[in-house]
Amino acid sequence: MEVKGVAFLARQAHAEQTFGAERWRAFLAEQAKRDPIFAQPMMPVTRIPADAFLRFNDALTQQFYAGDPQTYWKYGLKSAEYALGQGQLKPIFSKGEHRRFALYTPGIWKGYFTQGELAAQVQGDVAELRITGVPQPHIYFELSVMGFASGGLTYLSGKEVSHEVLKGFSRGDPEVVYRFTLPS
Numbered sequence: 001m002e003v004k005g006v007a008f009l010a011r012q013a014h015a016e017q018t019f020g021a022e023r024w025r026a027f028l029a030e031q032a033k034r035d036p037i038f039a040q041p042m043m044p045v046t047r048i049p050a051d052a053f054l055r056f057n058d059a060l061t062q063q064f065y066a067g068d069p070q071t072y073w074k075y076g077l078k079s080a081e082y083a084l085g086q087g088q089l090k091p092i093f094s095k096g097e098h099r100r101f102a103l104y105t106p107g108i109w110k111g112y113f114t115q116g117e118l119a120a121q122v123q124g125d126v127a128e129l130r131i132t133g134v135p136q137p138h139i140y141f142e143l144s145v146m147g148f149a150s151g152g153l154t155y156l157s158g159k160e161v162s163h164e165v166l167k168g169f170s171r172g173d174p175e176v177v178y179r180f181t182l183p184s
Contacts, residue, residue, distance in 0.1 A: 001115040001135050003053040005046030010079045011060060012042070019064060027063060031056050047114065054138050069170070072140050076147020083148075084155050098157040098182060102127035105149055118145065125184065127153070128166075131176035137169040142176045149180065159183040 015024045032039035035052040042048075048056075057072070065071040083089040093101055102122050109118035109131070116134035120127065129149055134141050146163070153161040166177040 001050040001113065002047040003050055004044065004112050004114070005042040005048065006044040007112050008042050008046070008048060008053070008056075009044060010082070011057070011075065013082070014075070014078055015060065015064065027060065031059060050113075050115075050136050054136065054140055057140050069139055069143065072143035073147035073150075076144040076149070077151035079144070080148045080151030081155060084152055089152075093152075093156055095156055095158060098153045098161075099127070101152050101156050102129070102149070102180070102182070105129060105145075105152075108148065109145065113141075116141070122182070125182045127180040127182055129176075129178050129180070134169075137174060139168075139170045142169045146176065146178045149178070153180055153182065157183045 012024065012028075015027070028038055035055060037048055037052055038056065040046075057075075061067060061069070061071045084093060092104075099122055103120050105120050106118045109116070113134075117132050119130045119132070122128075127149075129146065131141060131145060150161055150163055161183065162181045164179045164181075165171070166179060167173040168176050168178075
């Protein structure tokens with residue numbers, strides 16, 4: 001499994017904005033010693049081996065967020081706010097299109113990862129998202145992706161969106177299933 005460079009660039013933008021470019025460069029130099037892929041310039045289409053990307057995110061979370069696993073959820077929220085507010089998804093979605101966004105999430109998965117699948121179903125006021133086929137079930141894939149979905153649904157609906165975790169890598173399950181309650 002590979003992760004596309006766009007996911008790395010999102011982490012970089014957030015870290016530079018939050019902690020400063022100098023601190024980011026020092027962190028990245030340390031990561032490049034362990035995984036040389038981080039020594040090369042990253043493009044949105046660069047393919048990063050998933051194991052290196054996960055080590056990178058674990059180290060980032062440890063160094064900047066005291067290892068708090070809920071930081072992965074926050075990465076997703078911030079990425080959704082950016083993507084919908086000023087990034088690549090802004091021209092695609094308008095306020096109020098949260099149901100269409102939920103159905104679009106499988107395409108977002110494919111834009112970031114080369115394996116695994118995200119399926120979405122919307123019935124009434126419920127959106128169920130399911131991640132399957134991930135060869136390296138890590139909480140990053142669960143929390144950042146479902147955080148992205150939650151952030152996008154909240155951003156587009158203008159209301160807080162609640163969710164229920166039915167299955168998750170964080171619970172030792174081989175797949176992830178979240179149920180979101182959509183506002184009317």
